[in-house]
Amino acid sequence: MSNELQFRDPALARGMAATLARQLEAIGRKVAVMHVCGSHEQAIAKFGLRSLFPKQLEVIMGPGCPVCVTDTPEVDEGVVLARDGVRIATFGDMLKVPGTVQSLADAQASGGRIEVVYSPKQAVDLARSTAEEVVLFATGFETTAVATAAVILDDPPPNFSVLSAHKYIPPVMEIVAEMPGSRIEGFLAAGHAATITGWGVFEDFVQRHGVPVVVAGFEPNDILAGLVELVELVRNRTPRVVNMFPRCVTRDGNLPAQEQLWRVFQPTGGRWRGIAHVPNGNLRLRDEFAHLDARKRFTIDLPSLWDYAPPQLARQCICGDIMAGIANPKDCRLFNRECVPENPVGACMVSNEGTCKIWHLYGGVPDLEEASA
């Protein structure tokens, strides 16, 4: 396998794969674990790691793509603001995410002014360059929300406001763990989100659910090492939090960033697209920052958009089941047929971090046995 040459230490990778196989043999049944990070799925797919996993080990991508879980009405809010002439700044991944009637790209095609930014700071710079209202349509998990918090606290111009669709990962892990019939026996937590929160944030979760959590980095060998540790915790029935990414993650995390995050944002319950209502899963601006909250500054008339039925195809999309770990992209009748990155039906095919787009690009389940059969 050519990708294996790119491993910094292929022998170590093979050794860890062999360890996983021995562990699964000792357990003697199928084990499913979940990661919650698009970058983990990218690395797993890019380096063909699933071909190294034992058949009995299922590694599922959960709701780890912030763009994908941005709910339809949240996209609608951006579309309505754009339709009303407000300039929207947002991350490029958001453009094609389907709303009820239109995506932001559709709104742009019908004259809406939507600017792609790579940083919340660039949205502030845009606002400073004009007298017009500029709204940052802010998406992302806590790793990105801290940057939005920082610009809010740094005296932005009066024509700047934020439409927050930021989401907070720890509460959605609770939802997945509590789903009836959940097969998930362990979680691989994303290294860089944990850089902010620290690994200590998962301790209560482990205690409540009896499910281990391992924090892992993004190199192929980081992921394999994380899985070896996670499966070992499953095998020994010793649920706890293990930090396998100490070069980036500490127990307490980034305290100055957390302080700014929670000064600006309040966790509130809300829907994650296709998943569920997630208590405390949405990050909304605190009342103190109401003047910077686009939802309070503007009247966003959503019902005016909802006179149309959602497109038929969207009803067949199973993004939600995929992100909940119940299905994989190959179970979807739209995957790689009507739904492709150039013309996505569901959000998971839009974002670079979406399971469907990653599987589309790397050819679905990279299973060597299947490929050579």
Place this chain on the structure above:
Amino acid sequence: MCLGVPGRVIDVDGWTATVDFWGVRKQVLLNIVDEPVAPGDYILNHVGFAIRRIPPESVAETLALYEMLLGDDTADLMTSDVRGEIAGTS
């Protein structure tokens, strides 16, 4: 997006650092970094902000993944995310 990108601090001016990303010099904000940074330090940049000062003993290990990714073809999802992170600086 979660990958971020590491760079070497060249200069610090208040809350702004000039950071070198493989020869490209950019401004990165220091409002939310976990520890004070000084020229010569490496930081992890995400959407234009340093979110972590990389401990000196971990720098080489951290850079390796990115060097491999940036040497890769540009259509790759991970590589394009890393390039996007560099574009998030000003």
